Amino acid sequence: MNYEVFVHRVKFPNYKTKELIAESPDGNYTVLIDERLDDDSALKRYYHALNHIENGDLDTRDGDVQKIEIDAHHD
Numbered sequence: 001m002n003y004e005v006f007v008h009r010v011k012f013p014n015y016k017t018k019e020l021i022a023e024s025p026d027g028n029y030t031v032l033i034d035e036r037l038d039d040d041s042a043l044k045r046y047y048h049a050l051n052h053i054e055n056g057d058l059d060t061r062d063g064d065v066q067k068i069e070i071d072a073h074h075d
Contacts, residue, residue: 004028005053007046009035019045023058 010032012020018041020032031049033042052058 003053005050006030007033009033009042011035019049021049021052021058029053029058 006028008030012018012032012034015036018034018037022030022032024030029049031046033045033049037045
C-alpha cells in the first residue's frame with residue numbers, strides 16, 4: 001500500500017493525549033505528536049502510530065478507541 005505520513009509536533013490541550021492519527025481523503029495520514037514529549041518518547045509514539053496505520057486499525061469504524069488499543073496490544 002502506498003501512502004504518505006506527515007508528522008507534526010503540537011501542544012495538545014491536555015496531558016492525556018500523546019499522539020493522534022488522522023486519515024485524509026486521499027489515503028495519506030497525519031500524525032500529531034505532543035511537543036512536550038522528549039525526542040525518545042516522541043519517536044516511540046511515532047512508531048506506535050505507524051503500527052496502527054500498518055495494521056489497518058483506523059479502518060475500524062466503530063469509534064471505540066479503547067477497544068482498538070486493547071486489540072492492538074493484546075494479540
